[in-house]
Amino acid sequence: MKISLTPRRCAAVLAALAAALTSCALTAPNANAQSVEPEKAIALPEGFADDLAPNAVQDQRVRQYLYAKRIVAVSEEGVKNPEKLLQPVLGQTATSIMGDENAACVMSGGGHILLDFGCEIHGSFRVEARDLKPSKNSVGKTVRLRIRFGESVDEANADVGEKGAVNEHSTRDQIITVPWLGAVECGESAFRFVRIDVVDDDAKIIFDSARAIFIYRDLPRLGQFKCSDERLNQVWDVCARTILLTMQQFVFEGAKRDRLVWYGDFTPQTMTALRVYGDSKVLRDTLGYYARETWPLPKWMNGMPNYSLWWLITIGDLYRHTGDPELVKEQWDYVKGLVDQLLPYIDENGKAGFPTPFLDWPTNDKPDALNAGTHAMFALGFDRVAEMAKVVGDKETEELALKTAAKVRTYKPSNVGNKQAAALLALADIQKDGESNVDVVAKDGPQGFSTFYGYYMLEALSKGGKNQVALDVARDYWGAMIERGATTFWEDFDLKWLENAGRIDEATPEGMESLHGDRGAYCYVGLRHSLCHGWASGPAAWISANVMGVTPLEPGFKKVQVKPFLGDLEWFEGSVPTPYGQIKIRCDKQADGSIKTKIDAPKGIEVIEVK
Numbered sequence: 001m002k003i004s005l006t007p008r009r010c011a012a013v014l015a016a017l018a019a020a021l022t023s024c025a026l027t028a029p030n031a032n033a034q035s036v037e038p039e040k041a042i043a044l045p046e047g048f049a050d051d052l053a054p055n056a057v058q059d060q061r062v063r064q065y066l067y068a069k070r071i072v073a074v075s076e077e078g079v080k081n082p083e084k085l086l087q088p089v090l091g092q093t094a095t096s097i098m099g100d101e102n103a104a105c106v107m108s109g110g111g112h113i114l115l116d117f118g119c120e121i122h123g124s125f126r127v128e129a130r131d132l133k134p135s136k137n138s139v140g141k142t143v144r145l146r147i148r149f150g151e152s153v154d155e156a157n158a159d160v161g162e163k164g165a166v167n168e169h170s171t172r173d174q175i176i177t178v179p180w181l182g183a184v185e186c187g188e189s190a191f192r193f194v195r196i197d198v199v200d201d202d203a204k205i206i207f208d209s210a211r212a213i214f215i216y217r218d219l220p221r222l223g224q225f226k227c228s229d230e231r232l233n234q235v236w237d238v239c240a241r242t243i244l245l246t247m248q249q250f251v252f253e254g255a256k257r258d259r260l261v262w263y264g265d266f267t268p269q270t271m272t273a274l275r276v277y278g279d280s281k282v283l284r285d286t287l288g289y290y291a292r293e294t295w296p297l298p299k300w301m302n303g304m305p306n307y308s309l310w311w312l313i314t315i316g317d318l319y320r321h322t323g324d325p326e327l328v329k330e331q332w333d334y335v336k337g338l339v340d341q342l343l344p345y346i347d348e349n350g351k352a353g354f355p356t357p358f359l360d361w362p363t364n365d366k367p368d369a370l371n372a373g374t375h376a377m378f379a380l381g382f383d384r385v386a387e388m389a390k391v392v393g394d395k396e397t398e399e400l401a402l403k404t405a406a407k408v409r410t411y412k413p414s415n416v417g418n419k420q421a422a423a424l425l426a427l428a429d430i431q432k433d434g435e436s437n438v439d440v441v442a443k444d445g446p447q448g449f450s451t452f453y454g455y456y457m458l459e460a461l462s463k464g465g466k467n468q469v470a471l472d473v474a475r476d477y478w479g480a481m482i483e484r485g486a487t488t489f490w491e492d493f494d495l496k497w498l499e500n501a502g503r504i505d506e507a508t509p510e511g512m513e514s515l516h517g518d519r520g521a522y523c524y525v526g527l528r529h530s531l532c533h534g535w536a537s538g539p540a541a542w543i544s545a546n547v548m549g550v551t552p553l554e555p556g557f558k559k560v561q562v563k564p565f566l567g568d569l570e571w572f573e574g575s576v577p578t579p580y581g582q583i584k585i586r587c588d589k590q591a592d593g594s595i596k597t598k599i600d601a602p603k604g605i606e607v608i609e610v611k
Contacts, residue, residue, distance in 0.1 A: 060281070061248065063123070065091070066212040068115035068194075072153055073507070078111020078198065085115065085210050091128075093181055093208045098130040101206060109135075109201035114156055115194045115210065116505070119487035120532050122245040122255045123215040124187030125149070125194055128208035129178050135200035141180040144199040148173045149191035151256060151531035152485075152504035152516040156193035163517035164526025169259040175199060183208075188215060190245060190255030190532045192487065192505075217247050222577035223276040225543055228570035232471070232543070235478045239540035242488040243272045246534035250286040254491060254530035261286055261294075263301040263311040264358070268455040269534040270314050271541035274321045278577035287315055288330060297337045305345075305354040308338060309377045316384025319391070323556015323579055328391045336397060339385055342378070346404065350411035352378035359420050360452045361492065361522040369418035376424035379408045387555075415440050420453045423460035438464025445469065446477035451492050454478075455538025462546040468567045470546065474539045484515055489536035491524045504531065548585055550576040553608065557583070562599055563610035580604045 044052055067088055074082045084105040107113065125147060132143045149172040150156025158165040160173050167173055170189035178184050196210060225236045245255040251269055253262045266286070273283055291301065291311060301307040312335065319328050328335075346352040357374040358364065382405035389398035412432040415422035419441050426437035441457050442464075449457060454477065461470040481493055485505035501515040502508040508517070520529040545551050549563035557578035564587045566572065573586040581602035588596045601607045 059249075060217060061215050062218045064214040064216075065126075066117055066121065066123075066214050067209075068212075069118035070116045072114040072116050072193065073112075074114070075110065075112045078108045079113055080106040082113050085113065085207060089209045091209065093128060093130050098181065098206070100130075104130055105207045105210075106204065107196070107198050107207070108133075108204040109198050112195060112197040113210075114153065115196070116153075117192055117194070117212050119241070120151060120190060120192045120245065120255075121212060121214045121216075122188065122190045122248065122532075124185050124189075124213040125191075126183055126185045126209070126211050126213055127176065127178050127196075128183040128210075129180060129205055130208045131206040132178070132180050133202075133204040134180075135203040137200055138203065139177070142177045143203045143205045144175055144177055145205070146173070146175050146195075146197040146199050147186055148195040148197075149187070149189050149256075150193040150195070151191060152514075152527075153193055153507050154504070154514045154517045155527045156191075156195045157507065158517065158527055162527070163514065164520070164528040165517075166257075166528050168528070169257045172256070178205065185213065187213070190488075190530075215248075216244060217280075217282060219244065219247070219277040219280060221276055222278045222582055223540070223544060223575055225540070225548065225572065225574035227547075227572035229475070231475050231479045231482070232569075234482050235474055235539050236543055238478070238482060238487060238489055239272055239537040240276045242532055243269060243276065243534050243537040243540070245488060245532050247273065247277075247280070247282050250290050251282055251534065253534060255488075255532040257528065257530045261290055261302075262307065263291065263314070264304065264307040265452065265533075265535040267310050267314045267317065268452070268536075268538040268541065270318060271455065272534075272537040274318070275541045275544040275576065279322050279324075279579065283318065284327070287311070287318060288327075292334055297334065298341055304358055305356075306358045306374055306377065309342070309374075309381045312338060312381040313377070313384055316381075316388055319388060320552055320555050321557070323554075323558060325391050328388045332388070332392050332394070335385060335388060336394075339382075339397065339401070342381070343404070346378065346408060350407040350409070351375065351413075352408050352411070359424075360450050361524075362448075362450045363418060363420045363453075364522065366416070366418055368414070368416040369421040372413040372415055372418070372421040373424040375408065375411065375413050376421070376428035376430055379405050379428040379430060380424075382408065391555075419443075419448045419457055420450070423453060423456040426460040426463055427456060436464070438466060442466050442469045446473045446495060449473065449477050449493075451478075451490055451533065451536035451538075454536070455542060458538065458542040459546070462542070467546055467565045470542065471565075471567050471569075474542070478536075478539055486531065488532035491530040491533040491536070492520065493536075494519075544574070544576055547572065548574050548576060549610075550583055550585065552578075557605055559606040559608065560601070561608045561610060562597075564595070564597055566595060578602070578605065583607075 068086055071082050082105055134141050148156050160167055176184045176186050246252045250261050252259045253265045295301045301311045352375045353371050357370040359373045363369045382401045386398050386401035409430055412430055414432050415425050415437050422437040422440035441460050458470045485503040497519040500513050502512045504516050508514040517526050520526055547565050551561050553559040553561050566589055571588045575582040575584045584600040586598045
């Protein structure tokens with residue numbers, strides 16, 4: 001899954017995108033939705049506007065300075081007072097104390113420090129020098145520092161090329177030149193750990209500070225969840241954290257890597273973002289402006305036909321949640337063009353597919369599973385087209401979509417015992433005689449799960465009446481990452497990886513294998529593996545819809561079903577964002593085994609409670 005973008009081409013795409021954004025605007029469906037005006041020139045200070053405003057684009061993210069929470073490791077020599085880097089400072093060097101080596105961290109040649117910021121973040125790193133002694137090789141009064149970012153301790157300690165460590169999409173290993181009484185920033189990337197080395201043996205630096213800069217969209221958690229199981233609470237929280245870190249200029253696949261928009265990955269990302277942060281500008285921009293500007297028809301999204309199907313499904317899901325007809329109207333010409341492009345890939349027997357299908361990496365060498373899952377996606381995609389056609393009053397396309405979806409469902413491929421294919425077939429209501437799709441997904445619990453298609457597997461289990469199995473999987477599969485130090489969820493994960501493996505928040509002990517550096521497959525081998533991937537956040541969306549049990553029966557949550565599931569939980573409480581405000585729900589298991597449910601829904605929402 002790679003595309004080639006030269007700097008010139010990137011600039012051209014961004015320029016075209018900026019022009020499109022400044023000439024268009026979306027309308028929020030209701031007062032509770034996030035602003036969805038495109039990024040545009042902002043008001044600049046008097047005296048600057050005439051010269052700069054035409055080229056000014058607003059960064060809708062915020063920046064926060066962070067100090068490290070602990071020192072993971074420090075060299076035996078070359079470091080003095082490392083604990084000073086954990087203490088807040090004024091953020092501006094005072095010349096009166098610049099030479100005081102007892103009041104600051106001091107590093108000299110050969111010294112290194114490894115800092116832990118407490119959890120994974122997205123952002124940059126800033127070094128400020130009070131004083132320094134330059135090397136004989138320095139250019140001016142400067143010191144060279146080597147900065148290594150890591151999502152794990154092992155990554156922060158690794159050289160490029162070691163166990164798959166790379167400088168791709170973001171630079172995780174670099175040398176910066178810090179000036180006397182000055183500061184330097186480097187990044188952006190996703191990281192938890194930062195290692196600092198003094199490059200030249202004859203150099204010395206007295207730090208004023210070494211801080212992370214947390215860069216993120218300031219979106220409130222409108223969706224919340226707490227229950228009697230602390231592990232499930234952690235899973236929800238880590239899902240919410242993971243998706244927020246990928247919501248940058250657009251919704252990236254991963255915060256460290258790839259830092260690109262991949263539309264196949266976008267469905268679980270969208271579902272989690274909607275269930276936790278509600279309707280937001282960045283979702284709409286990514287699904288709308290960015291998609292049309294970068295992949296105009298007849299191109300497939302990301303050059304992959306399955307990803308165009310996922311885009312179609314996702315834009316339909318966004319409409320289901322927002323109920324905003326303008327969203328559909330804006331996309332409708334593109335949707336109709338995509339429908340025309342998809343129809344030739346359905347034969348007279350209803351069999352649908354592409355010459356080179358793709359679901360996720362663990363199924364990429366299983367052609368029968370790829371074909372079965374892709375076939376199911378056609379049914380799901382044309383379902384969404386029919387729903388959206390009704391919104392714009394396009395009867396002809398609505399009838400075509402309904403007939404096409406029905407035709408596709410007449411062909412019933414085998415799930416071939418593959419959980420990814422079985423999940424999609426179950427969600428598309430396609431069942432072949434034999435072992436049921438849901439039973440295939442449920443077999444051996446989390447064995448064979450992937451973080452990407454895990455969302456669809458959880459949804460399929462719930463659709464098949466196996467909510468407790470899904471609840472156990474969420475604890476055991478995503479919870480296993482948390483047990484080994486994860487504060488965000490990973491590009492992929494297999495329970496087998498835990499055997500003889502250490503943790504990600506400490507150096508791998510001798511005689512054990514690195515959970516980050518010695519695991520992975522396909523394009524995510526070793527330390528290249530992303531430990532903050534938005535597609536892995538699906539359990540939060542699943543919990544909201546199937547544990548809290550809140551699902552829209554009409555677009556925009558005008559009418560909702562509330563069917564809570566406690567299973568082996570004693571209680572839960574939470575909220576679900578809607579265009580009308582938050583639906584709040586609390587469930588408690590009583591002494592006699594009955595369930596007491598309290599629902600608080602905003603005006604304008606009809607609630608259908610299912611006991």
